[in-house]
Amino acid sequence: MVAIFEKDTDLKSEIRNPQSAIVLKGVSKEFGSGDSKTFALNDVSLELPYGEMILLVGPSGCGKTTLISVVAGLLETSKGEVEVLGQNITKMGGTKKVRFRGDNIGFVFQQYNLLPSLTAQENACIPLLIAGWKRPKALAKAGEVLESVGLGNRMKSFAHELSGGQQQRVAIARALVHEPKLLVCDEPTAALDAHSGRVVMELIKKVAVEKDRAVIVVTHDSRVYDFGDRIVSMSDGKIESIEKKQAVLTHDIRES
Amino acid sequence: MNWVALRMLVGDKTKYLGIVFGVTFAALLMGQQSAIFCGLMRNTTSQIRDVEGADIWVMDPSVQFVDDVKPMNSNKLLRVRGVEGVAWAVKLYKGIGRAKLADGNFQQVILLGLDYDSKDADGRVVGQPRDERILEGDWRELSRPNTVFLDDFGWRYIFGDVPYERGKTMEINDTRAEIVGLVKCNPTFQTFPIMYTQYKQALAFSPPEPKQLTFILVKAQDGVAPEQLCKTIEEKTELKAKTNDQFFWMTIAYYMERTGIPINFGITVLLGFIVGCAIAGQTFYLFTIENLKQFGCLKAMGVSNLRIVGMVMLQALIVGFIGYGLGIGGAALFGIVFGKLVTTAPPAYYFGWQILAISGAAVLIIITVSAAMSLKKVLFLEAGVVFR
Numbered sequence: 321m322v323a324i325f326e327k328d329t330d331l332k333s334e335i336r337n338p339q340s341a342i343v344l345k346g347v348s349k350e351f352g353s354g355d356s357k358t359f360a361l362n363d364v365s366l367e368l369p370y371g372e373m374i375l376l377v378g379p380s381g382c383g384k385t386t387l388i389s390v391v392a393g394l395l396e397t398s399k400g401e402v403e404v405l406g407q408n409i410t411k412m413g414g415t416k417k418v419r420f421r422g423d424n425i426g427f428v429f430q431q432y433n434l435l436p437s438l439t440a441q442e443n444a445c446i447p448l449l450i451a452g453w454k455r456p457k458a459l460a461k462a463g464e465v466l467e468s469v470g471l472g473n474r475m476k477s478f479a480h481e482l483s484g485g486q487q488q489r490v491a492i493a494r495a496l497v498h499e500p501k502l503l504v505c506d507e508p509t510a511a512l513d514a515h516s517g518r519v520v521m522e523l524i525k526k527v528a529v530e531k532d533r534a535v536i537v538v539t540h541d542s543r544v545y546d547f548g549d550r551i552v553s554m555s556d557g558k559i560e561s562i563e564k565k566q567a568v569l570t571h572d573i574r575e576s
Numbered sequence: 577m578n579w580v581a582l583r584m585l586v587g588d589k590t591k592y593l594g595i596v597f598g599v600t601f602a603a604l605l606m607g608q609q610s611a612i613f614c615g616l617m618r619n620t621t622s623q624i625r626d627v628e629g630a631d632i633w634v635m636d637p638s639v640q641f642v643d644d645v646k647p648m649n650s651n652k653l654l655r656v657r658g659v660e661g662v663a664w665a666v667k668l669y670k671g672i673g674r675a676k677l678a679d680g681n682f683q684q685v686i687l688l689g690l691d692y693d694s695k696d697a698d699g700r701v702v703g704q705p706r707d708e709r710i711l712e713g714d715w716r717e718l719s720r721p722n723t724v725f726l727d728d729f730g731w732r733y734i735f736g737d738v739p740y741e742r743g744k745t746m747e748i749n750d751t752r753a754e755i756v757g758l759v760k761c762n763p764t765f766q767t768f769p770i771m772y773t774q775y776k777q778a779l780a781f782s783p784p785e786p787k788q789l790t791f792i793l794v795k796a797q798d799g800v801a802p803e804q805l806c807k808t809i810e811e812k813t814e815l816k817a818k819t820n821d822q823f824f825w826m827t828i829a830y831y832m833e834r835t836g837i838p839i840n841f842g843i844t845v846l847l848g849f850i851v852g853c854a855i856a857g858q859t860f861y862l863f864t865i866e867n868l869k870q871f872g873c874l875k876a877m878g879v880s881n882l883r884i885v886g887m888v889m890l891q892a893l894i895v896g897f898i899g900y901g902l903g904i905g906g907a908a909l910f911g912i913v914f915g916k917l918v919t920t921a922p923p924a925y926y927f928g929w930q931i932l933a934i935s936g937a938a939v940l941i942i943i944t945v946s947a948a949m950s951l952k953k954v955l956f957l958e959a960g961v962v963f964r
Contacts, residue, residue, distance in 0.1 A: 388963070389963065392876065418880045419880075422877060422879070433869055433872075447878070
């Protein structure tokens with residue numbers, strides 16, 4: 321299967337759709353000062369909708385991680401405004417931002433970042449504990465989510481007892497257990513083999529992408545481009561292009 | 577999240593036990609050495625605590641501590657009795673006798689001579705031990721000549737495993753002495769046996785000297801503050817007058833200033849604190865560094881810095897509590913075992929609440945410093961750390 325992406329020029333202009341999941345307006349992020357000043361993000365404006373898997377691609381150092389850090393409220397911008405899920409997080413205070421992130425954003429990390437002393441079920445319930453759920457209820461909910469990602473029989477396993485793919489599935493369950501409106505995945509397949517990587521991407525596509533949820537996946541892996549609904553390419557801190565998936569062709573049709 | 581913090585802590589058993597060990601070591605060393613030090617210092621004041629019934633000790637002005645005996649003229653007693661506010665004043669002899677043992681060896685003994693000519697309001701001889709301290713014999717037998725009460729450790733020191741036998745005799749400075757009872761006394765600094773007898777009998781046991789009055793024991797009248805009475809006695813008689821408490825601390829201060837004991841023990845206690853800090857601090861720091869990504873992940877997922885501080889402090893408090901309990905428990909156990917193993921001399925081991933409190937405070941400092949070192953890394957974590 322091959323996905324065909326066509327350039328979408330519409331999304332780099334002024335905010336048009338108030339229902340956009342993510343809106344960046346003239347966002348810059350600089351590090352250092354004087355001669356050593358670098359722009360990790362350079363006047364980035366972007367609007368990303370709900371209901372899609374958005375792939376953020378580009379070479380190392382192009383600003384992908386900085387962009388998702390800014391979107392997730394983990395980094396302050398040097399300039400510009402960031403709206404996430406209808407909230408201007410640039411103007412949000414620290415405590416409110418932390419709470420917003422805990423309530424609305426789920427994370428899937430490259431190295432899974434599961435707590436080694438907790439079981440799969442206990443790891444998956446952490447966002448609910450952060451939200452103030454009581455442990456039994458949180459564990460029950462986490463169990464349901466683990467079932468949905470196909471790990472119902474591995475709930476009591478610790479991270480070191482799981483394969484890489486299974487650990488990433490636990491991480492996906494953890495990211496979704498509190499039903500966030502935005503899922504941020506940073507290189508979710510980088511530490512996995514090709515097969516496990518596809519399984520994980522299929523899972524994210526199947527359980528994460530919903531009409532009222534946005535999914536951003538930062539990736540180097542061109543093999544997962546098939547799964548994206550939109551590809552945002554970056555280079556040197558700027559958005560180079562945004563391509564929207566128009567069609568998926570089978571390999572046979574292309575050859576013919 | 578407290579539960580998550582605890583699971584993170586005990587999940588890495590090696591580090592967890594390392595931190596607990598560091599704190600245990602510190603608490604054990606600080607507690608044990610402090611207990612030995614306090615025990616030794618308390619032993620220097622044992623006669624002050626053993627001689628009961630009086631409020632004030634009056635002595636020669638140059639006396640610096642309780643064993644620093646500087647005899648006075650006998651007429652000083654009358655002068656003290658004449659001071660306004662004094663209910664009564666009696667003589668006390670305190671000196672060192674030389675006892676001849678059965679094997680021909682000599683052993684120094686502490687002689688306490690009580691004034692049998694004066695009795696307190698309860699009809700007891702001033703300085704006479706409370707009834708519960710009298711282990712064998714009848715105190716009234718001391719009214720007979722050449723009779724003494726010996727302390728229980730003194731009996732074991734002199735006679736070994738021989739069971740107590742009323743009427744056993746020995747020579748003190750070539751004068752026959754008959755042991756008519758056993759009394760429980762506070763251990764002394766020199767570990768000498770202690771003998772109670774009448775004042776005049778104590779003089780008979782001692783070599784003749786022109787001045788033999790060592791101390792005057794004074795009771796204040798009702799409504800008269802002993803501290804104020806001390807000042808009055810000093811003004812009127814030019815002698816030194818100290819309350820029991822003041823004399824207690826004066827004696828301890830002498831040993832603290834004039835001997836190397838506090839420095840030596842102080843160094844050991846300080847080393848225990850420093851080593852504990854180093855082990856616990858280092859291990860806790862490593863534990864946090866190794867969990868940095870996990871902490872970063874938790875921060876990304878919405879755990880606030882305040883909550884992270886709470887988690888790390890909880891981890892520190894738990895290991896501190898366990899380490900403190902094990903360490904202090906070990907120190908207390910040491911005292912018990914030490915007391916049972918050493919039977920010829922009472923152990924110099926005082927485990928007061930002050931040692932528990934100070935050791936506890938020291939442990940709290942250790943874990944707070946350890947946690948603070950770790951927290952600095954966690955609180956100022958770059959967001960990008962979790963994305964690597």
